[in-house]
Amino acid sequence: MASISISATDGSGSFDAYLAEPSKRPAGAVVLIQEIFGINASMRATADQVAELGFFVLAPDLFWRQEPNVDITDKSQQEWDKAFALMKGFDHEKGMADLKATLAAARRLPGANGKAGTMGYCLGGMLAFRMAIESDADVNVSYYGVGLDTFIGGLDTVRAPLVIHIADNDEFFPPEGRAAVLAAAKGRPNVHAYVYPGAGHAFARVGGIHWDARSAWIANGRSAEALAAALD
Numbered sequence: 001m002a003s004i005s006i007s008a009t010d011g012s013g014s015f016d017a018y019l020a021e022p023s024k025r026p027a028g029a030v031v032l033i034q035e036i037f038g039i040n041a042s043m044r045a046t047a048d049q050v051a052e053l054g055f056f057v058l059a060p061d062l063f064w065r066q067e068p069n070v071d072i073t074d075k076s077q078q079e080w081d082k083a084f085a086l087m088k089g090f091d092h093e094k095g096m097a098d099l100k101a102t103l104a105a106a107r108r109l110p111g112a113n114g115k116a117g118t119m120g121y122c123l124g125g126m127l128a129f130r131m132a133i134e135s136d137a138d139v140n141v142s143y144y145g146v147g148l149d150t151f152i153g154g155l156d157t158v159r160a161p162l163v164i165h166i167a168d169n170d171e172f173f174p175p176e177g178r179a180a181v182l183a184a185a186k187g188r189p190n191v192h193a194y195v196y197p198g199a200g201h202a203f204a205r206v207g208g209i210h211w212d213a214r215s216a217w218i219a220n221g222r223s224a225e226a227l228a229a230a231l232d
Contacts, residue, residue, distance in 0.1 A: 006060065006105050009097050015064040017102055018044055020051035025111035028231025029056040031102050031137070033120030033127050035205070036083040038063055038070030043121075045206045050119070053224055055231060056109050060102040062095045062123075074208050087123060099127060100135055115231045117160075119223060122146065122172075122202060125165075130154075132162040139163075139230035141223045144170055144201050149177040152184035155191060163226045164193040165219045170201045194222060 002019040018032075018039050032047050039059050047057040063070045063086050070086060072079040099118065106116040117139035120128035125145025132140035133154035141163045142148070148164070164185060166178050178195075185193040196203060196215035203212035204219055 004058070004105070006098075006101055008094075009101050010094065012065070015061050015098060016069060017058045017060040017105070018047055019109075020044075020047040020057040020059075021111075022051050022054045022056060024054060025056075026113040027055055027111065028115040028117070028138075028227070029058065029106035029109060029112050030227060030231070031099060031106055031116065031118045031131075032057050032059040033099065033118055033124030033131075034059060034062055035122040035124060035202070036087045037072045037074060037079070038086075040071045040073060042073070042206045042208060046121075049206075050227075053227065055227060056106060056112055058102050058106045058109075060098055062098060062127075063090065065091065065094065074202070074205070074210075090123070092127075095127065096130060096134065099131060103131070103135060103137055113231075117141070117227060117230055119143070119227070120145070121205065126151075129162070129164070132158050132160065136160075139226055141165070141226060143204055143219065144173070146170075146173045146201075147177065148173070149180040149184075152181060155184055155188060158188070158191060160190065161226055161230055162191045163223060164191070165204070165222075166193060166195045167199040167201050167203055167215075168195050168197045169199060172201050192222075192226075194219065 119141040125142040199215040202210040204216040
């Protein structure tokens, strides 16, 4: 399993990032942002799939300050309990700084073309949404981010393409919050929000218990088009 080490910008140490490489280069890069289960087999599989599309992929370990290299699944209550505890203890601002450091590292990878974006799921979906507002990423893709309505006031600052995938039956994001995001995205040519009827949270988690093949394939196709347009 390939990985690189990235120095935290606050001087507190360094963290690992899973690295998946494309077969051809130069190529753009994608910072893949984890769910609450760490850089597990599902995230690594997703990274490998995105690399097959022709991109470098870096998936940083965002929980490293609590426990380095967390690797758990959604298959047991014990793992869910640990995942929620890690999410509760997660410092979002330090995590955002780590993502910006990863984005900068992605642009500098040997063989990279200097273009880099983000794509995140669940917790990562919310962080990708924030990266669209707060970073210089060339494209950002958010899958079923929770609490996005908290940040919609920042959409006026978004200049790069932002793709938002919303589960119609997301049990972790109330309908009123989802409606607020859709309303805020309307009329913004660089913001594209899509709703997936009948899909629940984590519909695109590879190997996950909530996988919804139709919604995942449609969403992943839209994501691939957005990444290719911005990073090639």
